[in-house]
Amino acid sequence: MQYRELGRTGWKVSAVSFGAWAIGGTWGAVQDDDSLAALHRALDRGVNFIDTADVYGDGHSERLLARLRRERREPFFTATKAGRRLSPHTADGYNRANLTAFVERSLKNLNADSIDLLQLHCPPTDVYYRPEVFGILDDLAAQGKIRRYGVSVEKVEEALKAVEFPNVATVQIIFNIFRQRPADLFFEQARKRGVGILARVPLSSGMLTGKFTSRSNFESGDHRAFNRKGEAFDRGETFSGVDYDLGLAAVERLRPLVPAGMSMGQMALRWILMFPAVTCPIPGAKRPDQVEENAAAADMPPLSEDIMTKIRMIYEEKIKPSVHPYW
Numbered sequence: 470m471q472y473r474e475l476g477r478t479g480w481k482v483s484a485v486s487f488g489a490w491a492i493g494g495t496w497g498a499v500q501d502d503d504s505l506a507a508l509h510r511a512l513d514r515g516v517n518f519i520d521t522a523d524v525y526g527d528g529h530s531e532r533l534l535a536r537l538r539r540e541r542r543e544p545f546f547t548a549t550k551a552g553r554r555l556s557p558h559t560a561d562g563y564n565r566a567n568l569t570a571f572v573e574r575s576l577k578n579l580n581a582d583s584i585d586l587l588q589l590h591c592p593p594t595d596v597y598y599r600p601e602v603f604g605i606l607d608d609l610a611a612q613g614k615i616r617r618y619g620v621s622v623e624k625v626e627e628a629l630k631a632v633e634f635p636n637v638a639t640v641q642i643i644f645n646i647f648r649q650r651p652a653d654l655f656f657e658q659a660r661k662r663g664v665g666i667l668a669r670v671p672l673s674s675g676m677l678t679g680k681f682t683s684r685s686n687f688e689s690g691d692h693r694a695f696n697r698k699g700e701a702f703d704r705g706e707t708f709s710g711v712d713y714d715l716g717l718a719a720v721e722r723l724r725p726l727v728p729a730g731m732s733m734g735q736m737a738l739r740w741i742l743m744f745p746a747v748t749c750p751i752p753g754a755k756r757p758d759q760v761e762e763n764a765a766a767a768d769m770p771p772l773s774e775d776i777m778t779k780i781r782m783i784y785e786e787k788i789k790p791s792v793h794p795y796w
């Protein structure tokens with residue numbers, strides 16, 4: 470495993486880390502035994518950073534991480550999120566009482582005294598114009614409830630605004646072969662300010678592994694069945710907001726570019742690592758074999774300039790018009 474500095478935190482985190490949404494819920498049936506085996510395998514392979522949220526399985530994902538912490542001696546960083554328990558999900562809900570309650574609940578779920586990294590969970594854009602919200606996070610840090618804080622954003626503009634707050638340590642944003650806009654402006658700003666970047670949805674919900682076909686079926690409880698057009702939450706989170714058939718067609722164009730000895734998913738992760746501003750992708754994984762494959766990408770050779778150019782062309786031609794203006 471390779472390690473990269475998480476912005477100015479001084480933490481060295483695994484270049485391929487772990488996203489713990491799918492092991493919490495909303496991705497069809499998952500068994501805790503498989504999820505725990507996946508988490509154990511991640512630590513075995515040197516992963517030391519795990520992203521979760523209080524709403525993943527209503528705390529189930531966080532509680533699995535508490536179990537992992539009990540079962541293993543190796544230290545690992547836990548990043549969780551707060552805000553999405555709000556209903557309605559409004560900027561006004563990001564107040565002291567609610568944020569404190571969310572943090573206390575996560576501490577209980579994680580069975581921890583302090584949260585390594587707390588991220589605002591894709592709050593409404595207005596939150597980035599309320600410095601008092603970041604003041605509340607400073608207070609939670611001063612009380613020792615959280616060590617660092619950051620944000621998870623939907624839009625590049627939110628990311629650009631978020632890094633103006635001096636104690637925002639990280640920005641989590643969708644960045645993958647199908648979502649390239651963050652690299653245009655935002656990465657440079659984040660780098661200048663020493664802000665770590667967590668690339669989420671790195672496999673475009675599995676599409677960029679190349680395993681799906683027009684006949685693939687998704688369980689009714691899987692967001693890939695019920696959120697393709699954003700019916701339940703931001704449509705950009707499911708297949709990166711790319712129409713399923715368009716995604717399949719782009720994958721066919723990518724397939725011949727996969728270097729020998731790599732899987733397509735590994736190429737997708739390696740592509741993200743070609744951007745030095747990115748700290749790590751946080752691919753979700755439900756089973757140890759997926760973790761194994763994803764983690765191995767960290768140690769694979771860089772992609773050639775030719776492959777990078779061809780991937781950019783595929784994005785420009787096929788994908789950009791349907792995603793670039795939206796996020």
Ligand SMILES: NC(=O)c1ccc[n+]([C@@H]2O[C@H](COP(=O)([O-])OP(=O)(O)OC[C@H]3O[C@@H](n4cnc5c(N)ncnc54)[C@H](OP(=O)(O)O)[C@@H]3O)[C@@H](O)[C@H]2O)c1
Binds near residue numbers: 496673758762
């Ligand atoms: N708003 C937010 O803050 C937000 C939103 C989304 C995600 N996230 C975070 O980002 C993380 C990653 O994003 P994501 O989980 O949505 O999408 P992703 O990482 O692009 O895709 C993950 C899914 O792809 C499949 N997969 C993973 N590795 C594979 C492999 N080697 N071979 C074949 N299939 C593989 C698995 O599902 P199947 O096996 O079922 O296909 C897995 O659940 C999340 O877990 C979460 O921590 C945050």
